[in-house]
Amino acid sequence: MTGFRDFLTRFRPAASPGRAAPGGVPSDRSAELRAELSPPLALLEQAEAEARALRERADTAAASCLRDAQRQAEQIVAEARQEADRVRASTAEEVLRAAEAEVAALLAEAEREAAAVRDRARSRMPGLADGVVALVREDVAAEQPTPPSAKGHRSPGRWRAREGGP
Incomplete structure:
Protein backbone atom coordinates (compact mmCIF):
# COMPACT_ATOMS: atom_id res chain seq x y z
CA MET A 1 0.00 0.00 0.00
CA THR A 2 1.30 3.39 -0.83
CA GLY A 3 1.97 5.95 1.83
CA PHE A 4 0.45 9.34 2.27
CA ARG A 5 3.48 11.08 0.70
CA ASP A 6 3.09 8.98 -2.44
CA PHE A 7 -0.57 9.86 -2.52
CA LEU A 8 0.24 13.57 -2.43
CA THR A 9 2.83 13.31 -5.22
CA ARG A 10 0.05 12.57 -7.61
CA PHE A 11 -1.16 16.11 -7.29
CA ARG A 12 2.28 17.79 -7.60
CA PRO A 13 2.79 19.49 -10.89
CA ALA A 14 5.13 17.71 -13.24
CA ALA A 15 7.05 20.86 -14.06
CA SER A 16 7.05 24.51 -13.31
CA PRO A 17 5.18 26.73 -15.65
CA GLY A 18 7.22 28.17 -18.28
CA ARG A 19 8.95 26.99 -21.26
CA ALA A 20 8.17 23.62 -22.64
CA ALA A 21 9.97 20.78 -21.09
CA PRO A 22 11.42 17.93 -22.96
CA GLY A 23 8.97 15.14 -23.63
CA GLY A 24 8.71 12.50 -21.00
CA VAL A 25 7.32 9.03 -20.78
CA PRO A 26 3.62 9.13 -20.31
CA SER A 27 2.58 7.59 -17.05
CA ASP A 28 0.51 4.37 -17.05
CA ARG A 29 -2.33 5.26 -14.71
CA SER A 30 -3.98 1.87 -14.84
CA ALA A 31 -0.68 0.14 -13.95
CA GLU A 32 -0.20 2.57 -11.08
CA LEU A 33 -3.73 1.87 -9.83
CA ARG A 34 -3.23 -1.88 -10.20
CA ALA A 35 0.02 -1.68 -8.28
CA GLU A 36 -1.63 0.46 -5.66
CA LEU A 37 -4.76 -1.74 -5.31
CA SER A 38 -3.27 -5.19 -5.72
CA PRO A 39 -2.11 -5.55 -2.06
CA PRO A 40 -5.52 -4.57 -0.58
CA LEU A 41 -7.34 -6.70 -3.16
CA ALA A 42 -5.07 -9.65 -2.35
CA LEU A 43 -5.90 -9.15 1.31
CA LEU A 44 -9.59 -8.93 0.38
CA GLU A 45 -9.36 -12.18 -1.60
CA GLN A 46 -7.65 -13.80 1.36
CA ALA A 47 -10.43 -12.51 3.66
CA GLU A 48 -13.06 -13.86 1.24
CA ALA A 49 -11.36 -17.27 1.22
CA GLU A 50 -11.24 -17.25 5.01
CA ALA A 51 -14.90 -16.23 5.14
CA ARG A 52 -15.82 -19.06 2.72
CA ALA A 53 -13.89 -21.57 4.84
CA LEU A 54 -15.49 -20.20 7.98
CA ARG A 55 -18.96 -20.49 6.40
CA ARG A 67 -28.19 -34.09 13.78
CA ASP A 68 -27.33 -34.11 17.49
CA ALA A 69 -30.48 -32.15 18.30
CA GLN A 70 -32.60 -34.54 16.23
CA ARG A 71 -31.06 -37.55 17.99
CA GLN A 72 -31.61 -35.89 21.34
CA ALA A 73 -35.22 -35.04 20.41
CA GLU A 74 -35.85 -38.65 19.34
CA GLN A 75 -34.36 -39.87 22.61
CA ILE A 76 -36.51 -37.45 24.61
CA VAL A 77 -39.62 -38.55 22.72
CA ALA A 78 -38.77 -42.23 23.30
CA GLU A 79 -38.22 -41.57 27.01
CA ALA A 80 -41.46 -39.60 27.17
CA ARG A 81 -43.35 -42.47 25.55
CA GLN A 82 -41.86 -44.93 28.02
CA GLU A 83 -42.75 -42.59 30.87
CA ALA A 84 -46.27 -42.23 29.47
CA ASP A 85 -46.63 -46.01 29.34
CA ARG A 86 -45.38 -46.26 32.92
CA VAL A 87 -47.72 -43.50 34.09
CA ARG A 88 -50.61 -45.09 32.20
CA ALA A 89 -49.92 -48.48 33.84
CA SER A 90 -49.54 -46.85 37.25
CA THR A 91 -52.78 -44.92 36.83
CA ALA A 92 -54.60 -48.03 35.64
CA GLU A 93 -53.32 -49.89 38.70
CA GLU A 94 -54.49 -47.08 41.00
CA VAL A 95 -57.91 -47.02 39.35
CA LEU A 96 -58.14 -50.80 39.62
CA ARG A 97 -57.23 -50.67 43.33
CA VAL A 117 -82.94 -58.33 56.36
CA ARG A 118 -82.34 -61.85 57.72
CA ASP A 119 -82.52 -60.55 61.28
CA ARG A 120 -85.78 -58.73 60.53
CA ALA A 121 -87.14 -61.86 58.86
CA ARG A 122 -86.18 -64.01 61.88
CA SER A 123 -87.76 -61.56 64.27
CA ARG A 124 -90.96 -61.27 62.22
CA MET A 125 -91.25 -64.95 61.26
CA PRO A 126 -92.92 -66.24 64.44
CA GLY A 127 -95.59 -63.55 64.30
CA LEU A 128 -96.20 -64.07 60.59
CA ALA A 129 -96.26 -67.85 61.01
CA ASP A 130 -98.78 -67.55 63.83
CA GLY A 131 -100.90 -65.26 61.64
CA VAL A 132 -100.74 -67.68 58.70
CA VAL A 133 -101.62 -70.64 60.94
CA ALA A 134 -104.60 -68.71 62.31
CA LEU A 135 -105.79 -67.87 58.79
CA VAL A 136 -105.41 -71.47 57.67
CA ARG A 137 -107.35 -72.69 60.70
CA GLU A 138 -110.10 -70.21 59.92
CA ASP A 139 -110.25 -71.40 56.29
CA VAL A 140 -110.24 -75.04 57.35
CA ALA A 141 -112.89 -74.39 59.94
CA ALA A 142 -115.01 -72.52 57.38
CA GLU A 143 -114.75 -75.34 54.86
CA GLN A 144 -115.65 -78.17 57.24
CA PRO A 145 -119.25 -79.13 57.05
CA THR A 146 -121.24 -79.07 60.20
CA PRO A 147 -122.19 -82.53 61.50
CA PRO A 148 -125.63 -83.56 60.33
CA SER A 149 -128.50 -83.50 62.72
CA ALA A 150 -130.62 -86.55 63.38
CA LYS A 151 -133.53 -85.27 61.36
CA GLY A 152 -131.86 -84.64 58.07
CA HIS A 153 -129.60 -87.62 58.27
CA ARG A 154 -129.87 -90.04 55.35
CA SER A 155 -127.14 -92.50 55.96
CA PRO A 156 -124.78 -93.02 58.80
CA GLY A 157 -121.34 -91.48 58.36
CA ARG A 158 -122.47 -89.26 55.51
CA TRP A 159 -123.60 -85.70 55.57
CA ARG A 160 -124.50 -83.19 53.00
CA ALA A 161 -122.06 -80.56 51.76
CA ARG A 162 -123.04 -76.98 52.20
CA GLU A 163 -124.07 -75.00 49.23
CA GLY A 164 -121.39 -72.94 47.52
CA GLY A 165 -118.62 -75.07 49.05
CA PRO A 166 -116.16 -77.23 47.28
Whole structure:
Protein backbone atom coordinates (compact mmCIF):
# COMPACT_ATOMS: atom_id res chain seq x y z
CA MET A 1 0.00 0.00 0.00
CA THR A 2 1.30 3.39 -0.83
CA GLY A 3 1.97 5.95 1.83
CA PHE A 4 0.45 9.34 2.27
CA ARG A 5 3.48 11.08 0.70
CA ASP A 6 3.09 8.98 -2.44
CA PHE A 7 -0.57 9.86 -2.52
CA LEU A 8 0.24 13.57 -2.43
CA THR A 9 2.83 13.31 -5.22
CA ARG A 10 0.05 12.57 -7.61
CA PHE A 11 -1.16 16.11 -7.29
CA ARG A 12 2.28 17.79 -7.60
CA PRO A 13 2.79 19.49 -10.89
CA ALA A 14 5.13 17.71 -13.24
CA ALA A 15 7.05 20.86 -14.06
CA SER A 16 7.05 24.51 -13.31
CA PRO A 17 5.18 26.73 -15.65
CA GLY A 18 7.22 28.17 -18.28
CA ARG A 19 8.95 26.99 -21.26
CA ALA A 20 8.17 23.62 -22.64
CA ALA A 21 9.97 20.78 -21.09
CA PRO A 22 11.42 17.93 -22.96
CA GLY A 23 8.97 15.14 -23.63
CA GLY A 24 8.71 12.50 -21.00
CA VAL A 25 7.32 9.03 -20.78
CA PRO A 26 3.62 9.13 -20.31
CA SER A 27 2.58 7.59 -17.05
CA ASP A 28 0.51 4.37 -17.05
CA ARG A 29 -2.33 5.26 -14.71
CA SER A 30 -3.98 1.87 -14.84
CA ALA A 31 -0.68 0.14 -13.95
CA GLU A 32 -0.20 2.57 -11.08
CA LEU A 33 -3.73 1.87 -9.83
CA ARG A 34 -3.23 -1.88 -10.20
CA ALA A 35 0.02 -1.68 -8.28
CA GLU A 36 -1.63 0.46 -5.66
CA LEU A 37 -4.76 -1.74 -5.31
CA SER A 38 -3.27 -5.19 -5.72
CA PRO A 39 -2.11 -5.55 -2.06
CA PRO A 40 -5.52 -4.57 -0.58
CA LEU A 41 -7.34 -6.70 -3.16
CA ALA A 42 -5.07 -9.65 -2.35
CA LEU A 43 -5.90 -9.15 1.31
CA LEU A 44 -9.59 -8.93 0.38
CA GLU A 45 -9.36 -12.18 -1.60
CA GLN A 46 -7.65 -13.80 1.36
CA ALA A 47 -10.43 -12.51 3.66
CA GLU A 48 -13.06 -13.86 1.24
CA ALA A 49 -11.36 -17.27 1.22
CA GLU A 50 -11.24 -17.25 5.01
CA ALA A 51 -14.90 -16.23 5.14
CA ARG A 52 -15.82 -19.06 2.72
CA ALA A 53 -13.89 -21.57 4.84
CA LEU A 54 -15.49 -20.20 7.98
CA ARG A 55 -18.96 -20.49 6.40
CA GLU A 56 -18.25 -24.08 5.36
CA ARG A 57 -17.07 -24.97 8.88
CA ALA A 58 -20.14 -23.22 10.30
CA ASP A 59 -22.42 -25.15 7.92
CA THR A 60 -20.73 -28.41 8.92
CA ALA A 61 -21.02 -27.53 12.61
CA ALA A 62 -24.66 -26.49 12.17
CA ALA A 63 -25.46 -29.76 10.38
CA SER A 64 -23.73 -31.67 13.17
CA CYS A 65 -25.63 -29.71 15.82
CA LEU A 66 -28.87 -30.34 13.93
CA ARG A 67 -28.19 -34.09 13.78
CA ASP A 68 -27.33 -34.11 17.49
CA ALA A 69 -30.48 -32.15 18.30
CA GLN A 70 -32.60 -34.54 16.23
CA ARG A 71 -31.06 -37.55 17.99
CA GLN A 72 -31.61 -35.89 21.34
CA ALA A 73 -35.22 -35.04 20.41
CA GLU A 74 -35.85 -38.65 19.34
CA GLN A 75 -34.36 -39.87 22.61
CA ILE A 76 -36.51 -37.45 24.61
CA VAL A 77 -39.62 -38.55 22.72
CA ALA A 78 -38.77 -42.23 23.30
CA GLU A 79 -38.22 -41.57 27.01
CA ALA A 80 -41.46 -39.60 27.17
CA ARG A 81 -43.35 -42.47 25.55
CA GLN A 82 -41.86 -44.93 28.02
CA GLU A 83 -42.75 -42.59 30.87
CA ALA A 84 -46.27 -42.23 29.47
CA ASP A 85 -46.63 -46.01 29.34
CA ARG A 86 -45.38 -46.26 32.92
CA VAL A 87 -47.72 -43.50 34.09
CA ARG A 88 -50.61 -45.09 32.20
CA ALA A 89 -49.92 -48.48 33.84
CA SER A 90 -49.54 -46.85 37.25
CA THR A 91 -52.78 -44.92 36.83
CA ALA A 92 -54.60 -48.03 35.64
CA GLU A 93 -53.32 -49.89 38.70
CA GLU A 94 -54.49 -47.08 41.00
CA VAL A 95 -57.91 -47.02 39.35
CA LEU A 96 -58.14 -50.80 39.62
CA ARG A 97 -57.23 -50.67 43.33
CA ALA A 98 -59.80 -47.94 43.89
CA ALA A 99 -62.45 -49.95 42.03
CA GLU A 100 -61.59 -53.08 44.02
CA ALA A 101 -61.84 -51.11 47.26
CA GLU A 102 -65.20 -49.71 46.17
CA VAL A 103 -66.43 -53.20 45.25
CA ALA A 104 -65.27 -54.52 48.62
CA ALA A 105 -67.06 -51.67 50.39
CA LEU A 106 -70.23 -52.28 48.36
CA LEU A 107 -70.08 -56.02 49.09
CA ALA A 108 -69.59 -55.36 52.79
CA GLU A 109 -72.55 -52.95 52.77
CA ALA A 110 -74.66 -55.49 50.86
CA GLU A 111 -73.74 -58.22 53.35
CA ARG A 112 -74.67 -55.92 56.25
CA GLU A 113 -78.00 -55.14 54.59
CA ALA A 114 -78.61 -58.84 53.89
CA ALA A 115 -77.84 -59.69 57.53
CA ALA A 116 -80.22 -56.94 58.65
CA VAL A 117 -82.94 -58.33 56.36
CA ARG A 118 -82.34 -61.85 57.72
CA ASP A 119 -82.52 -60.55 61.28
CA ARG A 120 -85.78 -58.73 60.53
CA ALA A 121 -87.14 -61.86 58.86
CA ARG A 122 -86.18 -64.01 61.88
CA SER A 123 -87.76 -61.56 64.27
CA ARG A 124 -90.96 -61.27 62.22
CA MET A 125 -91.25 -64.95 61.26
CA PRO A 126 -92.92 -66.24 64.44
CA GLY A 127 -95.59 -63.55 64.30
CA LEU A 128 -96.20 -64.07 60.59
CA ALA A 129 -96.26 -67.85 61.01
CA ASP A 130 -98.78 -67.55 63.83
CA GLY A 131 -100.90 -65.26 61.64
CA VAL A 132 -100.74 -67.68 58.70
CA VAL A 133 -101.62 -70.64 60.94
CA ALA A 134 -104.60 -68.71 62.31
CA LEU A 135 -105.79 -67.87 58.79
CA VAL A 136 -105.41 -71.47 57.67
CA ARG A 137 -107.35 -72.69 60.70
CA GLU A 138 -110.10 -70.21 59.92
CA ASP A 139 -110.25 -71.40 56.29
CA VAL A 140 -110.24 -75.04 57.35
CA ALA A 141 -112.89 -74.39 59.94
CA ALA A 142 -115.01 -72.52 57.38
CA GLU A 143 -114.75 -75.34 54.86
CA GLN A 144 -115.65 -78.17 57.24
CA PRO A 145 -119.25 -79.13 57.05
CA THR A 146 -121.24 -79.07 60.20
CA PRO A 147 -122.19 -82.53 61.50
CA PRO A 148 -125.63 -83.56 60.33
CA SER A 149 -128.50 -83.50 62.72
CA ALA A 150 -130.62 -86.55 63.38
CA LYS A 151 -133.53 -85.27 61.36
CA GLY A 152 -131.86 -84.64 58.07
CA HIS A 153 -129.60 -87.62 58.27
CA ARG A 154 -129.87 -90.04 55.35
CA SER A 155 -127.14 -92.50 55.96
CA PRO A 156 -124.78 -93.02 58.80
CA GLY A 157 -121.34 -91.48 58.36
CA ARG A 158 -122.47 -89.26 55.51
CA TRP A 159 -123.60 -85.70 55.57
CA ARG A 160 -124.50 -83.19 53.00
CA ALA A 161 -122.06 -80.56 51.76
CA ARG A 162 -123.04 -76.98 52.20
CA GLU A 163 -124.07 -75.00 49.23
CA GLY A 164 -121.39 -72.94 47.52
CA GLY A 165 -118.62 -75.07 49.05
CA PRO A 166 -116.16 -77.23 47.28
